[in-house]
Amino acid sequence: MRTCAWFAPGRANLMGEHTDYNKGLVLPFALAQGVTATAVARPGRLLELRSRQAPGQPVTVPVDSLEPGSVTGWAAYPAGVAWALRAAGYPVPGACIDIDSDLPVGAGVSSSAALECSVALALCSLAGAAVPRRELAAIARRAENEFVGAPTGIIDQSAALLCRAGHAMLLDCDTLDLTHVPFRAGLDGIAALIIDTGVPHALVDGEYGRRRAECEQAARLLGVPSLGTVSDVAVADLLTDPLLRRRARHVISDSARARAIASALQAAQASQDEPEPGIYRFTGQLLTQAHASLRDDFEVSWPEADVAVDVVIEAGGYGARMIGGGFGGSVLALVPASRLPAMRAALTEAFAGRSWKPPEFLDAVPSAAARQIA
Numbered sequence: 001m002r003t004c005a006w007f008a009p010g011r012a013n014l015m016g017e018h019t020d021y022n023k024g025l026v027l028p029f030a031l032a033q034g035v036t037a038t039a040v041a042r043p044g045r046l047l048e049l050r051s052r053q054a055p056g057q058p059v060t061v062p063v064d065s066l067e068p069g070s071v072t073g074w075a076a077y078p079a080g081v082a083w084a085l086r087a088a089g090y091p092v093p094g095a096c097i098d099i100d101s102d103l104p105v106g107a108g109v110s111s112s113a114a115l116e117c118s119v120a121l122a123l124c125s126l127a128g129a130a131v132p133r134r135e136l137a138a139i140a141r142r143a144e145n146e147f148v149g150a151p152t153g154i155i156d157q158s159a160a161l162l163c164r165a166g167h168a169m170l171l172d173c174d175t176l177d178l179t180h181v182p183f184r185a186g187l188d189g190i191a192a193l194i195i196d197t198g199v200p201h202a203l204v205d206g207e208y209g210r211r212r213a214e215c216e217q218a219a220r221l222l223g224v225p226s227l228g229t230v231s232d233v234a235v236a237d238l239l240t241d242p243l244l245r246r247r248a249r250h251v252i253s254d255s256a257r258a259r260a261i262a263s264a265l266q267a268a269q270a271s272q273d274e275p276e277p278g279i280y281r282f283t284g285q286l287l288t289q290a291h292a293s294l295r296d297d298f299e300v301s302w303p304e305a306d307v308a309v310d311v312v313i314e315a316g317g318y319g320a321r322m323i324g325g326g327f328g329g330s331v332l333a334l335v336p337a338s339r340l341p342a343m344r345a346a347l348t349e350a351f352a353g354r355s356w357k358p359p360e361f362l363d364a365v366p367s368a369a370a371r372q373i374a
């Protein structure tokens with residue numbers, strides 16, 4: 001194939017934050033919004049990369065001599081994917097790749113993984129290489145970890161490549177076992193709303209790596225391979241260092257919340273008698289608990305997110321929490337659809353009252369994983 005276009009979605013994570021690199025549970029769903037990579041084979045061994053979101057000269061990189069650190073800025077993601085595909089033994093052709101996106105960047109909805117996965121699929125398509133999606137997720141993650149230099153886990157690439165429409169995906173980041181559970185946001189009078197707080201977050205900043213190191217230290221002291229493999233939150237109390245105790249408590253409890261929500265959503269599907277609002281009320285309560293845990297125990301929240309969560313609850317939402325790595329980005333709220341307009345107004349007013357720039361809103365509808373569109 002000489003030309004093709006692939007779309008890869010962003011994601012929201014219903015539960016399990018900072019659990020992926022601890023080998024715990026995550027429960028993300030793919031969004032309808034995402035990144036499109038349109039690729040045309042090009043003679044020679046160069047990749048010519050353009051993005052509608054970064055107007056200006058195309059970035060041209062040599063396929064055969066890519067090295068971590070050799071490309072910076074947005075183009076490091078597609079270049080890193082080419083590097084990681086080659087490192088995994090797959091052919092990478094010369095190509096012109098045009099990127100377009102309707103995902104906000106820095107909003108904690110995984111625009112980076114959507115970029116990596118759309119480019120990975122487009123390059124594989126041009127090369128005629130059939131790479132299993134789980135393997136492709138690992139390749140895209142390697143691009144981000146080793147080429148871009150962001151020490152992230154596997155949730156984002158897995159969500160972009162493996163989620164199903166109308167479902168959230170429970171992923172065990174230790175065994176990589178996954179279960180699709182029905183999640184009908186956008187239906188049943190229930191809405192999932194992403195509130196972009198306008199504070200950009202950047203994963204290459206040191207705090208994310210610091211949290212990772214603290215979790216590894218806590219696991220070492222507890223004598224377990226990783227915090228996510230612990231299911232009893234009382235184990236965290238064995239740590240004498242109060243900071244490490246808080247970090248461990250967050251990771252263990254967030255994994256447990258991911259399992260609890262997945263089980264409830266599955267049970268609701270099995271039993272037609274289950275009143276839907278009950279499930280969403282329960283899920284919302286766990287979202288709000290998780291926010292408190294991210295704010296107080298893991299200390300990755302930020303003032304705009306804390307205010308947004310409070311406003312959602314006051315305005316009659318089921319619950320809300322920050323999503324993504326933290327220190328900026330978005331809040332995910334679960335709300336009765338009938339309350340959406342009032343909720344948006346209340347959020348905008350609360351931000352204006354603090355002289356913050358207005359929040360942006362994104363409907364979060366559980367959507368399909370990456371797909372070929374041309």
Ligand code: GLA
Pocket residue numbers: 016017018019020021152153154155156203324325326
């Ligand atoms: C970022 C990373 C993910 C994950 C989250 C926190 O989005 O890319 O791998 O660690 O932070 O849950």
